[in-house]
Structure formats: C-alpha cells, structure tokens
Amino acid sequence: MSQPTVADTRRLCSKPQDLTDAYGPPSNFLEIDVFDPQTVGVGRTRYTVYKVRMRTNLPIFKLKDSCVTRRYSDFEWLKTELERDSKIVVPPLPGKALKRQLPFRGDEGIFEDSFIEERRVGLEQFINRIAGHPLAQNERCLHMFLQEESIDRNYIPGKV
C-alpha cells in the first residue's frame, strides 16, 4: 500500500567557504566622509567648501584613499552630469536655500552653523548613495569629482 511520501528537502551540496573569504575584509568597502566645512573668500563672494574623503577597496576607483575639496555647486554639477549621461535616477541634493541668501536676515544666512551642518549631512548622504551605484561608477564625472583635485568643467563626458 502507498505510504505518505515526504518531499526531499535536503539542502543542495555547496562548497565550504574559504576562511579568508569568510573573515577577511569584504570586497564592497566604500566610505565617503564630507567634513571640515570652511568659509573661503570675503564679503559677498564668500562660500563654503567641504572636504570629501573616500576610502574604498573597489577596483574601479584608481585611488584607494583620496581627499578633495568641493563646494555645493560642484555637487550640483555632478548631479547634472549624471542625470544627463546615465540612466540612473539620481538622488536629491539638500536644498539650494535661496531664501537664506537674501539680505536683512536675523541670522548668518547660509553661513549659519546649523545650516552648514544640515547641508553637510545631506551632501554626505548624496555622495555615498551615488558612489555605490554600479552604473554611476562607470561615469568619468564621478571619478573626477571624487579623486581629481579640481573639476575640469570642459572635460569630455564618457564612461570609465
């Protein structure tokens, strides 16, 4: 007589993991810090710059440890380049804060400490999100932004 059959649910055979793979540093290490905001210039031409430091072990990046100085409009430039050249939905930047640039404010406007900190956090989130995107990593503009001392706005856009 037929007995109730139990489905075979045993795991498939798999290779044991190499211990250096299991306990070694992961291949996906990518950390970008946006820090040390400094005001440069005088009077009405003042602006804030931030240090952007990247540490990574991804082979697509030439330098494993790089540090550059960037301002808000440089981040805007990067966003525009990526929106035009890649098929990615680019994450949003922290706001432009045009209101803060109007005169007769009671506070420091765009040089207010709390605003700079808020912007710093937003820029850090933005750059980490975009740098981790496999398609963005193919774009020359991202590499130039993160690892070259200055951004050449006349560069030839293209893939890495």
Next chain:
Amino acid sequence: MSFFGFGQSADIDIVLNDADTRKKAEHKSEDGRKDKYFLFYDGETVAGKVNVNLKYPGKRLEHNGIKIEFVGQIELYYDRGNHHEFVSLVKDLARPGELTQSQSFDFEFTHVEKPYESYTGQNVKLRYFLRATVGRRLNDISKELDIVVHTLSTYPELNSSIKMEVGIEDCLHIEFEYNKSKYHLKDVIVGKIYFLLVRIKIKHMEIDIIKRETTGTGPNVYHENDTIAKYEIMDGAPVRGESIPIRLFLAGYELTPTMRDVNKKFSVRYYLNLVLIDEEERRYFKQQEITLWRKGDIVRKSMSHQAAIASQRFESSSHPEKSPTQEIEENS
C-alpha cells in the same frame, strides 16, 4: 401567459448521480469568494437528473423542448459578450409539448473530454457547467450548475535543475540553482545561491513567485503580473564564497498549473524572481520561469470504474520520492 404572474412556471434542479461520493474542490470566483464545486477530470462521465418542478401543481406547462447542455467556455473580461465555447454537448430531454406534473429527466454525457483546467483570473475565466433549459415562447427557464475541472499530469520524464551564473560585471556575480524546472503544486523548491563576487552592500535577499496571465493575441497582448509570494531567504550582507539555501514550500500558496496558450486565448505562467536589495534600496533581480503541474491524488486503492478509465490517461507516480535519510555516526 406569465404576464400577470398567473401563468405556470417551473423551477429546474440539476442533480448529479454521484453527488454523494464525488469530491468537491474549492475555486475562487471573480469577486474573490471561495466556493466548492463538484470536481471532474478529463474523460469522466457526467450523469444525473434534471428535475423540473412545476410552481403551481395541477396547471399545465407548455414548452418548446427541454434540453441539457454541457459547456466548456472561455470568457475574456474585456469582451464579455463573446464566449468562446471549446466544448459544447447537447442532449434533448423532451420534445416540444407540455408537462402536466413535475418530472425528472435522466441524462448522461459519456466520457466527456475536458481538455483544460477551470481557471478564474484577472482578465479571463475558463469554466465548465451544465445548463438545463425549458424552452418557452417568450422566455426560457434555465438553470446552470458549475463544475470544476482539474488537469492532472504525471511526473515529467525530464526534470533538469536550473543552474545559472548571472551578475553585473565587476560588481555582483552569483550562481543560483533550483533543484527542478518543473514543480507540482505541493512540491518544495530546494535551491541555493552561491556568491562569487560581492562588490555592493547587500541588505537582504528574497525570492518571489510571480504569476503572469497573458490574454489576447497579436498586437493586443496584455500581461497581468501578480506577486503570489515573497519569501525572504537572507538577511544581512554576504561575502564571496557564501552559500545561501532555499527551501520554499509551494503548498501554502494559491497556485494553478502552468497553462500555455489555452485554446489560443490565454496563458498562465509562473516565474521565480530572485531579488537582492542593497543598502540604498536598489534592487537587483533575476527572473526564471518554472513549470507548475498538478499531481493526481489517485492512489492504488480500489477505484471506481470511471476513475479507472480517467486514470488511463495519466499514471500515478512511477517515481516515488525519496525520504530523507540520516546518517548516524557511531563513536566507538
């Protein structure tokens, strides 16, 4: 005569001969309700009685003929007027005349072909039913009895595993394996995901079962996708060399067998979707079609004559499943 409600009318009742013994199966209707209907298989005979009960005893009922039909039809929701009948059988029960009292008529549709499984979907419905009609001059009296048909299959001779290496160049390479390509509705998907290269920050991984219902032909093809199941198989970040097991029991989900190009009108196909989600909510996925089939419950017990004929079209399992064995190590 029935204008002012004084004319004779009748109620029709269709009763199957094996109503006591025949199994019923649950089937979801268009509005989502689950009802039970008599279950039939291909080749089985459909036999019973049509009871015509006069409303006003003593009064005559004039009619243009009494008949019973067995119909199998496909109805596309966007084209409700047109029913595509792929099975249509008629038996005349009474010639035009009159009934002086309530009467019962026997009928038998012998070894009826029921080539497709009953299906109620998002845009299409395939159903089988008996319809008894008392024809009259102005308006017919009719009654329908829906039945459910299941199509059974045998264990497929060829049931290779699915094993593939996929990925994004220099970012993510995985090898996925599913133990079979054809699963029955109460089967278990056993598989594994092996990570060859992980240069993205993965947060978790899941496997989804997607049902795709395709209706229409040529330029008017319409796909309706429905995620039947989402099953998380990994939480956390894997590294190279890691193997993640999959064990997904299908019996818990509402699935139908795979239906390919039924009467050239519609298809129902199933896909396994392996989805990896990284820390920025980006989704990486790989879809793979699987074939689902219905295994018969027919066991080697004493069978009714009808079931014996029906089962000649499909054998019960010739490859009994292995039960898991455990090795016990003896420490001497």
